[in-house]
Each structure stands twice: as structure tokens, then as C-alpha cells.
Amino acid sequence: MQLLYEGKAKRLYLTDRPDELLMEFKDDATAFNGLKKTQFKDKGRINKRLTYYFLNLLEQDGIPTHLVRDVDDTHLIVRRVEIIPVEVVVRNTVAGSLAKRTGWEEGRLLSSPIFEYYYKSDELGDPMITQEHIREMRLATVRELNTVRFLASQVNDLLTGFFKKIGIRLVDFKLEFGRLCPQKKDIILADEITPDTCRLWDTETGKILDKDRFRRDMGDVMGSYSEVLGRVAGAVHA
Numbered sequence: 560m561q562l563l564y565e566g567k568a569k570r571l572y573l574t575d576r577p578d579e580l581l582m583e584f585k586d587d588a589t590a591f592n593g594l595k596k597t598q599f600k601d602k603g604r605i606n607k608r609l610t611y612y613f614l615n616l617l618e619q620d621g622i623p624t625h626l627v628r629d630v631d632d633t634h635l636i637v638r639r640v641e642i643i644p645v646e647v648v649v650r651n652t653v654a655g656s657l658a659k660r661t662g663w664e665e666g667r668l669l670s671s672p673i674f675e676y677y678y679k680s681d682e683l684g685d686p687m688i689t690q691e692h693i694r695e696m697r698l699a700t701v702r703e704l705n706t707v708r709f710l711a712s713q714v715n716d717l718l719t720g721f722f723k724k725i726g727i728r729l730v731d732f733k734l735e736f737g738r739l740c741p742q743k744k745d746i747i748l749a750d751e752i753t754p755d756t757c758r759l760w761d762t763e764t765g766k767i768l769d770k771d772r773f774r775r776d777m778g779d780v781m782g783s784y785s786e787v788l789g790r791v792a793g794a795v796h797a
């Protein structure tokens with residue numbers, strides 16, 4: 560298989576179909592722009608399963624995603640897209656860089672969700688940008704941005720509700736969108752939805768169940784990811 564792209568936690572390979580790619584979830588974990596690196600046995604398998612469950616759930620609720628089908632422990636077939644180089648962060652509760660930037664107390668529930676945009680650029684360190692920057696840089700059209708914003712809000716509503724049922728607070732998360740190839744007209748949800756890209760806190764105990772355990776050397780990283788997978792799988796198969 561020809562490798563098309565290698566990221567920090569995933570690889571993308573060409574398939575025999577021009578409109579589909581094979582997505583591989585790696586055990587590699589990185590934080591702080593790649594400065595902190597390690598591997599966790601089973602991370603790829605857990606993150607693949609979680610992404611599969613979430614994208615499936617979202618598809619069932621009418622969100623267009625790049626998911627095509629499950630392959631094996633660490634691989635999915637996905638639709639080929641041209642990624643819009645903007646990370647969309649949706650926040651329901653104050654945490655991470657929002658707390659740092661504003662001085663707001665970590666853990667405070669926001670009165671309504673906050674949407675942020677970050678320019679995907681390793682060289683610049685993924686700076687936060689506004690919709691006007693996105694337009695000026697021609698990263699996306701106004702129409703595309705409206706779709707992205709609408710879909711991100713729907714994803715937030717659906718995921719927040721789902722996590723609530725399994726005793727988890729969806730604090731914040733990151734999404735990426737792409738233009739469906741080859742026409743590049745339709746915007747669909749791409750990438751992954753995992754504890755690498757979401758902040759997840761146990762509703763009862765407040766226990767952190769996401770990548771912050773790795774970022775902050777809290778230990779039990781894979782135990783927490785497994786806990787999330789167990790609850791998600793339980794709800795999906797109920």
C-alpha cells in the first residue's frame with residue numbers, strides 16, 4: 560500500500576479506489592507540538608474503535624462523515640477528502656488554553672458553546688485565527704465556513720447528549736472537515752474523534768479520562784481510554 564500521508568497519530572494509504580483511503584491508527588502519542596512523545600500499547604486499536612463508533616453515530620443522525628467501513632483492529636476505510644487546514648475547537652467547559660488565555664476558572668460550564676478556529680501549520684504552531692483570517696487566507700469560503708460551523712454545532716449537541724448518558728462530561732474537542740473528492744464541493748466531517756482530541760471528565764468523580772493524563776503525567780492513560788471505550792461500546796450495543 561502506498562503511504563499518502565503520515566501524521567502524529569495516524570497514517571493514510573491509497574487504495575485501489577481513487578475516492579477511498581485506508582486510515583491507520585498508530586500507538587504513538589505526542590503533545591506540545593510533538594515535543595513530548597511516547598507510545599501506548601493498544602492506543603491505535605482503542606482510538607480506531609472509538610472513531611468508528613462516533614462517526615457511525617453521527618452518520619445515523621444525519622452528519623456527513625468520511626467513514627466508509629471498518630477493516631480490522633487499527634484500520635478504517637474512509638472517503639478521500641481535501642482537508643480544510645483549520646482545526647475547529649468546540650468548548651462547553653473552561654479548560655486548557657481557554658483557561659490560560661482568559662484567566663477563567665477551569666471547570667466552569669460556559670453559558671453557551673464557544674467555537675474557535677486554529678490554522679493547521681506546524682511551522683507557525685497552529686495559531687488561533689478568526690473567520691475573517693480564514694477568508695483572507697482563502698482557507699475556506701464563507702459558504703464553507705457556515706457549513707463547518709453548523710455541522711460542528713450539531714456534532715457538539717449530539718456528542719454532548721451521548722456522553723451525558725454514559726456519565727461523561729464533554730468539556731471540549733477538536734474537529735477537522737474536508738471537501739469530498741473529486742468534486743470538492745461537499746463538506747464532510749473527517750479525521751478522528753478520540754480521547755486524543757476531546758477532553759472527557761467523569762460526571763460523578765471528575766476523573767480526567769483523556770489525553771491530559773499523558774500531557775500532565777497523571778498515569779493510567781490507557782486505563783482511562785479503555786474506560787471510555789467500555790462505556791461507549793456498552794451504550795452503542797445496548
Ligand code: UDP
Nearest residue numbers: 648654655656657731732733755756757758
Ligand atoms: N486539540 C486537539 N489537537 C490540537 C489542539 C487541541 O485535538 O492540536 C483538542 C484538545 O485535546 C482539547 C481541545 O482541542 O480537547 C482544546 O484544546 P486547547 O485549545 O485547550 O489546547 P491544549 O491546551 O489542549 O493544547
